Amino acid sequence: MASEVSIAPIQERDAAAIAALLQPIIAAGIYTAMTKPATPANQRGFIQSLHERAIYLGAWSAAPRLVLGIQEVLPTPDPSVGEIGTFVRLDAHRRGVGRALFRETCAAARHHGFTALRATIRRTNPVAPSFYASLGFVAQDGDDDPRVVVLKRRIV
């Protein structure tokens, strides 16, 4: 799979493709806390507002050129820790897209000075805990919000 996808930073021109990827995932109602519809305009706004230490990568198929998945790392109040999120097209799950994104994201996160990554996942999410566990993330105890599970891993 990894050889069939190319990973590159998300640009503003990708906003419509990302909205199309995200909207069915939001509508499914189990994967993410996002409830507001994803639109090209709000995705463009998100890209424009990214912090200088943020990482936002996309995975594209060659032909047709489609965005198969996206992964971001956003700074948290602890400068050493980045918050990671991953969204893969519902019809492209379990083909290694998330894992391919993570290889690049990890390298970029180290470059940006993060030493650990954290994933905050809704307890209703049936797939993300296994995904992050497969990448070496470990569930943390004692999150204040019972609706979520937090997983973390060091990257240095």
Ligand SMILES: CC(C)(COP(=O)(O)OP(=O)(O)OC[C@H]1O[C@@H](n2cnc3c(N)ncnc32)[C@H](O)[C@@H]1OP(=O)(O)O)[C@@H](O)C(=O)NCCC(=O)NCCS
């Ligand atoms: C979670 C998600 C990003 C995983 O992406 P993906 O490209 O399907 O994952 P990969 O194919 O790279 O899987 C890597 C490993 O994760 C684990 N994994 C992924 N999906 C899994 C599933 N449905 N059940 C069990 N393990 C799973 C497996 O160990 C897998 O390796 P394997 O296929 O060799 O056994 C994807 O399912 C998704 O976008 N879900 C909807 C949005 C979401 O839940 N995002 C997380 C919130 S941050």
